[in-house]
Amino acid sequence: MVKRFIAFIVTIFLVLSSAGCWSRREIEKLAMATMLTYDKFTVDGQEKWMVSGTFIIPGALAAEGPLGGKGGEGNDKATLLVSGVGNTVWEATRNLSTRLPRREYIAHTNIIILSEKVAREGVDQIIDAFLRSKDIRLNTWVLVTKGQALDVLKTEPEMEQLLSQEIIGLVQNNQPTVSKAVTTDIKSFINQLITPGRDAVASYIEIFKRDEETGENKTQGSSTEDEPQKALRLIGASVFRKEKLVGFLDDLETKGFLYGIGKAKQGTISISVHEPDKNDVVFAMTRSSSKIIPKVDRDEITFIIEIFAEGDLQQHEDTKPIADPKTMKTIEERAAQEIKAMVEKALNKAQKEFEADIFGLGDRLHKRYPQIWKQVEKNWRDIYPDIEVTVKVDAKIRRTGLITDTPIIR
Numbered sequence: 208m209v210k211r212f213i214a215f216i217v218t219i220f221l222v223l224s225s226a227g228c229w230s231r232r233e234i235e236k237l238a239m240a241t242m243l244t245y246d247k248f249t250v251d252g253q254e255k256w257m258v259s260g261t262f263i264i265p266g267a268l269a270a271e272g273p274l275g276g277k278g279g280e281g282n283d284k285a286t287l288l289v290s291g292v293g294n295t296v297w298e299a300t301r302n303l304s305t306r307l308p309r310r311e312y313i314a315h316t317n318i319i320i321l322s323e324k325v326a327r328e329g330v331d332q333i334i335d336a337f338l339r340s341k342d343i344r345l346n347t348w349v350l351v352t353k354g355q356a357l358d359v360l361k362t363e364p365e366m367e368q369l370l371s372q373e374i375i376g377l378v379q380n381n382q383p384t385v386s387k388a389v390t391t392d393i394k395s396f397i398n399q400l401i402t403p404g405r406d407a408v409a410s411y412i413e414i415f416k417r418d419e420e421t422g423e424n425k426t427q428g429s430s431t432e433d434e435p436q437k438a439l440r441l442i443g444a445s446v447f448r449k450e451k452l453v454g455f456l457d458d459l460e461t462k463g464f465l466y467g468i469g470k471a472k473q474g475t476i477s478i479s480v481h482e483p484d485k486n487d488v489v490f491a492m493t494r495s496s497s498k499i500i501p502k503v504d505r506d507e508i509t510f511i512i513e514i515f516a517e518g519d520l521q522q523h524e525d526t527k528p529i530a531d532p533k534t535m536k537t538i539e540e541r542a543a544q545e546i547k548a549m550v551e552k553a554l555n556k557a558q559k560e561f562e563a564d565i566f567g568l569g570d571r572l573h574k575r576y577p578q579i580w581k582q583v584e585k586n587w588r589d590i591y592p593d594i595e596v597t598v599k600v601d602a603k604i605r606r607t608g609l610i611t612d613t614p615i616i617r
Contacts, residue, residue, distance in 0.1 A: 240260040240261065241260075241369060243319050244259045245320070321350070323452065338397070345397075386465050404570040448561060463550040476546065510568055513599050517605050518603075559592060
């Protein structure tokens with residue numbers, strides 16, 4: 208009896224272990240995507256979707272080494288750039304397989320880029336496809352670009368071996384260092400879209416010519432003498448109203464927006480203290496926070512945005528002593544004025560031009576006064592542009608660096 212029982216247990220164990228993982232995928236049979244882009248175009252009066260992707264070529268990265276050659280996505284060394292066309296997002300994605308000798312695998316995709324045309328016409332179909340897909344990861348970065356999104360995949364990386372690595376570096380490095388760009392992943396983007404009283408923002412990536420940055424007519428490494436090398440930069444923000452893109456914030460407006468929602472992490476502010484328009488002092492922000500406070504007085508709804516910014520004195524171009532409390536107070540007041548101006552500029556553009564509640568004023572009202580929100584929710588789009596918002600900023604200097612006063616050169 209005992210032997211039969213042991214034999215039964217062993218049999219069950221062997222059956223279960225031999226079944227293996229039914230859903231496993233052999234890596235050597237997969238074409239792994241690093242980035243996907245979404246474009247739209249019209250053929251014979253019918254609108255088509257075009258999904259493009261960069262897929263890693265097996266063995267190419269190891270063969271080139273960490274500093275190998277151009278190594279960019281889209282060239283014939285490290286990755287393969289292919290496109291699929293279809294009537295829907297999903298059909299276009301599936302049609303990538305017509306160009307791939309392996310099954311497409313998008314679970315390792317780190318970057319998703321939408322063209323301006325796609326974003327302006329609405330991202331609802333893309334979001335639906337994302338949420339239904341078991342392969343798309345919610346921490347994938349979402350970016351918008353002007354022109355064709357496919358063009359981003361055709362640029363070459365300048366520092367990293369893969370273009371996807373370079374863009375990820377731009378995304379991860381920007382906000383913590385200069386606070387001039389918004390960074391958004393799929394989870395955050397979708398949460399913004401579905402939250403009552405809030406509109407969404409996404410990253411904006413720009414293609415530019417290197418000679419525009421350097422001021423030169425020709426740059427080293429250009430493919431031809433007449434065609435300057437193209438590069439990428441992450442700057443500003445893409446603003447959505449409901450599911451549609453309505454415009455962009457520039458770098459200073461984005462910095463003001465990030466201050467307003469408490470997500471500005473680091474960055475510098477040049478201010479004029481001793482002489483008008485000289486920008487003789489640099490305030491380097493090290494941390495900030497904000498509170499958006501709704502106020503309801505009878506039928507009037509207003510908001511107060513309270514911002515606290517702390518930073519170091521990074522540069523002082525005057526020989527006047529700054530250890531004096533009055534001078535320090537003046538610098539702090541000027542820094543607060545600059546921050547307030549940036550926040551008000553971003554707020555004015557969001558309210559008056561875009562009519563997009565990217566600061567989440569409606570969301571704050573909903574959480575603080577749910578009964579009031581029920582009364583105004585249906586008409587919030589009409590009410591929001593005329594809502595009065597007061598911005599208050601308190602800036603403090605924590606350190607002056609290794610020296611206090613600027614040395615006098617004799």
